[in-house]
Amino acid sequence: xxxxxxxxxxxxxxxxxxxxxxxxxxxxxxxxxxxxxxxxxxxxxxxxxxxxxxxxxxxxxxxxxxxxxxxxxxxxxxxxxxxxxxxxxxxxxxxxxxxxxxxxxxxxxxx
Numbered sequence: 001x002x003x004x005x006x007x008x009x010x011x012x013x014x015x016x017x018x019x020x021x022x023x024x025x026x027x028x029x030x031x032x033x034x035x036x037x038x039x040x041x042x043x044x045x046x047x048x049x050x051x052x053x054x055x056x057x058x059x060x061x062x063x064x065x066x067x068x069x070x071x072x073x074x075x076x077x078x079x080x081x082x083x084x085x086x087x088x089x090x091x092x093x094x095x096x097x098x099x100x101x102x103x104x105x106x107x108x109x110x111x
Contacts, residue, residue: 018097037091037093041082041097045100048073
């Protein structure tokens with residue numbers, strides 16, 4: 001037992017947090033409920049999209065790795081990247097957050 005929450009419960013907590021703040025969030029694809037990797041599409045609306053991929057550091061702590069060389073991209077490019085990842089790993093979770101305030105509300109390690 002690793003002591004980690006299953007992915008689906010972890011996501012439900014973060015989605016509830018976003019909703020409580022009035023930040024639109026949607027699950028675009030459900031992955032493995034226990035251990036699926038999460039891709040975040042942080043839609044900054046007119047400013048473009050940031051795409052982050054969930055990973056773990058050497059101590060097992062969750063980290064967010066920037067996709068697409070860390071560039072903010074147009075939504076079509078973000079969607080194309082996500083589709084390639086979906087083809088490669090059908091067990092991934094894909095979550096889109098619309099937030100002009102440049103936040104990643106999924107960074108909180110206590111959740």
